[in-house]
Amino acid sequence: AQSVTQPDIHITVSEGASLELRCNYSYGATPYLFWYVQSPGQGLQLLLKYFSGDTLVQGIKGFEAEFKRSQSSFNLRKPSVHWSDAAEYFCAVGGLTGGGNKLTFGTGTQLKVEL
Amino acid sequence: NAGVTQTPKFQVLKTGQSMTLQCAQDMNHNSMYWYRQDPGMGLRLIYYSASEGTTDKGEVPNGYNVSRLNKREFSLRLESAAPSQTSVYFCASSEQAADTQYFGPGTRLTVL
Numbered sequence A: 001a002q003s004v005t006q007p008d009i010h011i012t013v014s015e016g017a018s019l020e021l022r023c024n025y026s027y028g029a030t031p032y033l034f035w036y037v038q039s040p041g042q043g044l045q046l047l048l049k050y051f052s053g054d055t056l057v058q059g060i061k062g063f064e065a066e067f068k069r070s071q072s073s074f075n076l077r078k079p080s081v082h083w084s085d086a087a088e089y090f091c092a093v094g095g096l097t098g099g100g101n102k103l104t105f106g107t108g109t110q111l112k113v114e115l
Numbered sequence B: 001n002a003g004v005t006q007t008p009k010f011q012v013l014k015t016g017q018s019m020t021l022q023c024a025q026d027m028n029h030n031s032m033y034w035y036r037q038d039p040g041m042g043l044r045l046i047y048y049s050a051s052e053g054t055t056d057k058g059e060v061p062n063g064y065n066v067s068r069l070n071k072r073e074f075s076l077r078l079e080s081a082a083p084s085q086t087s088v089y090f091c092a093s094s095e096q097a098a099d100t101q102y103f104g105p106g107t108r109l110t111v112l
Helices: none
Strands: A003-005 A010-014 A019-021 A024-026 A032-038 A044-050 A056-058 A064-068 A073-078 A087-094 A109-114 B004-007 B010-013 B019-025 B031-037 B043-049 B064-068 B074-078 B087-094 B107-111
Touching: A003 A087, A010 A019, A019 A109, A024 A073, A024 A087, A032 A064, A032 A073, A044 A056, A044 A064, A044 A073, A073 A087, B004 B087, B010 B019, B019 B031, B019 B087, B019 B107, B031 B064, B031 B074, B043 B064, B043 B074, B074 B087
Parallel strands: A010 A109, B010 B107
Antiparallel strands: A003 A024, A019 A073, A032 A044, A032 A087, A056 A064, A064 A073, A087 A109, B004 B019, B019 B074, B031 B043, B031 B087, B064 B074, B087 B107
């Protein structure tokens, strides 16, 4: 069965500091990997995704993530955090096994940005 | 394009009442999904429809039914609501299986 672990429930960073959010996954084949962001009271917005090819993927709002197969990880990074980045971030894994794209989500990391 | 729309945005039910959550997408997507979100548990898949005319159970289907009314619409029904179904419900759609999913704004449901 596929699964996602986001080991950090809460993270606080200062504005302008760098950020790394951790994501580890378990999947029996080549995974499709996603990062979504959720602002309070809103739905989920896609930040970036990895399907194949270059293991470093760029997303919106200056975010990037690197797929490391050997570590089963897909960590999200941003070089300089802005106060507007405060939100909850979800990593998800899916793929072509079985019927439909059944994404499995992590439990989320709540990001707080200190001014 | 409105993307994925959900109605209602908020709902309060009493235990045992029934209701249907509506979801529609205008992106001509083939696949649609219903999730529930609870604090500390991420999003859990309730039901999904890989294509028009098909539906399948997800991780937490008990107490729910779904209908893929047509390619655009996918509804979620609670026949006899229970307090354990208090949650935020999200509908999503994707062009094909394994594609990016696009989410609606959510329905916040409270069952007393």
